[in-house]
Amino acid sequence: MNAAAELPQRRLFGGSLRRNRRWALAASYFFLVLFAIFFLIPPYYQLVTATKSSAEISNQTTDPWLPSFAPTSENIEELWNKTDFPIYLRNTALVTLCVVAITMTIAVPAAFSLGRMKFWGSGILATGVFLTYLVPDSLLFLPLFKIVGSLGLLNSYWALVLVYPTLTVPFCTWIMIGYFQSIPKELDEAALIDGASHLQMLSKIFIPVALPGLIAATIFAFTVCWAAFVYPMAFIFSSDQQVLTAGTITTLVKGDVYQWGMIMTAALIGAAPPLVVYAFLMDYYIAGLTSGATKG
Numbered sequence: 001m002n003a004a005a006e007l008p009q010r011r012l013f014g015g016s017l018r019r020n021r022r023w024a025l026a027a028s029y030f031f032l033v034l035f036a037i038f039f040l041i042p043p044y045y046q047l048v049t050a051t052k053s054s055a056e057i058s059n060q061t062t063d064p065w066l067p068s069f070a071p072t073s074e075n076i077e078e079l080w081n082k083t084d085f086p087i088y089l090r091n092t093a094l095v096t097l098c099v100v101a102i103t104m105t106i107a108v109p110a111a112f113s114l115g116r117m118k119f120w121g122s123g124i125l126a127t128g129v130f131l132t133y134l135v136p137d138s139l140l141f142l143p144l145f146k147i148v149g150s151l152g153l154l155n156s157y158w159a160l161v162l163v164y165p166t167l168t169v170p171f172c173t174w175i176m177i178g179y180f181q182s183i184p185k186e187l188d189e190a191a192l193i194d195g196a197s198h199l200q201m202l203s204k205i206f207i208p209v210a211l212p213g214l215i216a217a218t219i220f221a222f223t224v225c226w227a228a229f230v231y232p233m234a235f236i237f238s239s240d241q242q243v244l245t246a247g248t249i250t251t252l253v254k255g256d257v258y259q260w261g262m263i264m265t266a267a268l269i270g271a272a273p274p275l276v277v278y279a280f281l282m283d284y285y286i287a288g289l290t291s292g293a294t295k296g
Contacts, residue, residue, distance in 0.1 A: 043271070049264040050075050057260050075261035076269075084239045085266060088247035091157045095243060096225040098161045103168040103221040108214070110169075111176030112202050116188060126177050133170035140166060141234045148235055157243060159235045164225050172217035179213030180206060215281055223274055244270050 049057060049064070051071035056062060079085050114126045144163050145154075153159040183206065191201045207214065232246035239247065248266045252259045 046264040075265040079262045088244045092244040095160045099164040099225045100221045107172035111173045115177040115180035130174040137230045155237045168221040175217045
């Protein structure tokens, strides 16, 4: 009797659980599609505008959200041949590569020493390193302007190589501290027993093991350098020294005249490198952030 009475209850419970899972799955897909549409609207509008001529863009009788029946490449041709956009792109790539290299050269040993080589005040120092990242660049550019000017680097993209690490090094160090701390301590003990130095431990054990964390920090540094806007606007005045973000605005916006076709084209081209990096390294980026969030 008891078994016969429990059977309908189990079926009812199992059916209810399956229904709940279906509803949860349907709700997940609904919100996923909703957010995808929301975040894809800007690049869609950029693409539609970039493939229209100036006459079509200024025509108030056409719908700006509908693509052109005769897409044109005049915006990208004018942008590439009649402006300094290629120079902006080259300067941005050079500055980004230099800053990423400097950032990782500083952040990796700093995170290793703060995360694995325990010494007096290491925890307070690690927290202080992260807190420096919370200071907004809109406040930092004022004192940094005086420092850059005293060094004779105003109106040079090398000034950005000097100041961008103030944004990237603290956060990358914090990411790597969390990741290094999540690695089992038995690796340290085994390496020390074998006679390895701390530098050998870092280069031969921790860097290979912490590769997802390194990639996550590298992607963050790359994104910050590629998309920074305040510092280029404050420190650089000449077109031949300008980078992508500020150079596009200063070139294509003259008073109240906006060259929307070329602006949207420049935005699409500028967004392509970070998009490619995230597309190929997203799994490593997520693994690096989630692993660094916990301690082993």
